[in-house]
Amino acid sequence: MNTLLRRIGDMAEKRAEAGITRRRPAWRPLDAVHVEHGGEALLVLAANNYLGLTHHPAVLEAARDAVAFGTGSGGARLTTGGNHLANALEAELADFKGTEAACLFNTGYMANVGVISALAEAGDVIFSDALNHASLIDGCRLSKAETVVYPHADATALARLLASTPVAGQRFIITDGVFSMDGDLAPLPDLVALAEQYEACLIVDDAHAVGVLGATGAGTAEYFGLKNAVPVTLGTLSKALASEGGYVAASRPVIEHVVNTARSFIFSTAFSPTTVAAARAALAVVRAEPQRVAELQRKGALLRKALRAGGLAVDEAPTPIIPVLVGEADAAAQFSKALLAEGVLASAIRPPTVPAGTSRLRLSVSAAHQEEELLRAAECIVNIGRRLGLTGGRGA
Numbered sequence: 001m002n003t004l005l006r007r008i009g010d011m012a013e014k015r016a017e018a019g020i021t022r023r024r025p026a027w028r029p030l031d032a033v034h035v036e037h038g039g040e041a042l043l044v045l046a047a048n049n050y051l052g053l054t055h056h057p058a059v060l061e062a063a064r065d066a067v068a069f070g071t072g073s074g075g076a077r078l079t080t081g082g083n084h085l086a087n088a089l090e091a092e093l094a095d096f097k098g099t100e101a102a103c104l105f106n107t108g109y110m111a112n113v114g115v116i117s118a119l120a121e122a123g124d125v126i127f128s129d130a131l132n133h134a135s136l137i138d139g140c141r142l143s144k145a146e147t148v149v150y151p152h153a154d155a156t157a158l159a160r161l162l163a164s165t166p167v168a169g170q171r172f173i174i175t176d177g178v179f180s181m182d183g184d185l186a187p188l189p190d191l192v193a194l195a196e197q198y199e200a201c202l203i204v205d206d207a208h209a210v211g212v213l214g215a216t217g218a219g220t221a222e223y224f225g226l227k228n229a230v231p232v233t234l235g236t237l238s239k240a241l242a243s244e245g246g247y248v249a250a251s252r253p254v255i256e257h258v259v260n261t262a263r264s265f266i267f268s269t270a271f272s273p274t275t276v277a278a279a280r281a282a283l284a285v286v287r288a289e290p291q292r293v294a295e296l297q298r299k300g301a302l303l304r305k306a307l308r309a310g311g312l313a314v315d316e317a318p319t320p321i322i323p324v325l326v327g328e329a330d331a332a333a334q335f336s337k338a339l340l341a342e343g344v345l346a347s348a349i350r351p352p353t354v355p356a357g358t359s360r361l362r363l364s365v366s367a368a369h370q371e372e373e374l375l376r377a378a379e380c381i382v383n384i385g386r387r388l389g390l391t392g393g394r395g396a
């Protein structure tokens with residue numbers, strides 16, 4: 001035990017020296033885009049609550065009503081934890097994504113590790129984007145397949161690897177649809193073509209794309225006009241859908257296989273009825289009011305434009321995730337702290353979440369933000385960026 005304590009003590013010291021110690025803040029939510037801290041209201045410019053539906057009256061009401069079914073599910077989904085709400089949400093998600101069926105998990109993380117490890121077997125090869133989310137990486141690690149990492153969003157490099165890698169079994173191509181820390185998109189048309197050429201199973205994680213991309217908010221495939229070309233889509237209820245939980249949408253046989261073999265689905269107590277009811281209500285709002293998606297896209301573009309106009313190196317992308325690259329972890333933490341002093345909450349993202357030397361402020365816009373508060377936040381960010389010597393880059 002003493003050896004262990006010494007070892008973890010050394011590791012804690014190294015983290016502190018590198019400025020990457022993680023903390024668990026205690027914000028008190030006020031509404032979809034504001035929290036209170038130390039008696040002050042802060043503008044949240046870093047959450048994944050893309051459509052602000054966590055506080056939509058219909059979503060709140062659905063969650064309240066579902067408390068009538070109890071606060072917990074009381075069991076795993078395949079035993080006593082299943083309920084009518086979950087089955088209904090699965091059918092609604094499948095309809096939204098244009099697939100035959102869907103299966104819910106307790107979190108997006110669990111969907112990703114469960115689905116990948118259920119589908120990919122020994123002898124298979126997974127081709128995985130270098131910037132895929134940690135849950136996809138962990139899914140690859142849990143599976144018995146070999147994983148080949150291709151350079152980020154580089155379809156040419158992927159084509160070379162597909163051509164040169166011997167595969168005894170099935171090929172998989174796995175990618176985020178929208179990359180969570182960079183806000184850019186997977187080159188989906190190229191990936192669909194390569195998957196067809198090599199008979200690979202294409203798996204897209206649409207966690208940051210549902211409610212965000214496409215005319216109806218159906219995600220990356222809709223954005224590219226390829227709605228029926230992705231056989232397996234992963235997703236989460238925790239971002240635009242204002243709740244928590246994950247899902248996979250796919251053909252009936254794939255979903256049947258997942259239900260029967262995905263360990264993170266089988267061996268865990270199911271989500272509560274309130275969680276499901278909130279997500280169902282949020283999905284209903286997205287489907288009934290697609291103008292919210294357009295509003296989000298417009299506000300995302302507004303913040304990008306204001307930051308670029310201020311001289312910050314911000315790339316063009318049709319998403320509300322806007323990274324402001326800072327470089328070193330300490331400087332990113334300093335940026336975030338200075339912004340907090342101005343009443344704006346945007347977390348510093350540091351290693352190991354992003355590669356060393358690419359620490360950043362990850363901004364994310366919500367449809368619930370007021371344009372004026374986005375413009376005021378942009379002004380603060382630009383001013384702090386100027387003090388830190390970050391302006392005048394490629395986006396300017």
Ligand SMILES: Cc1ncc(COP(=O)(O)O)c(C=O)c1O
Pocket residue numbers: 107108109110112133135176180205207208236237238244245246
């Ligand atoms: C791309 C991506 N996939 C999966 C997840 C995991 O989803 P959840 O938070 O529901 O576990 C996240 C973020 O949390 C994500 O950014």
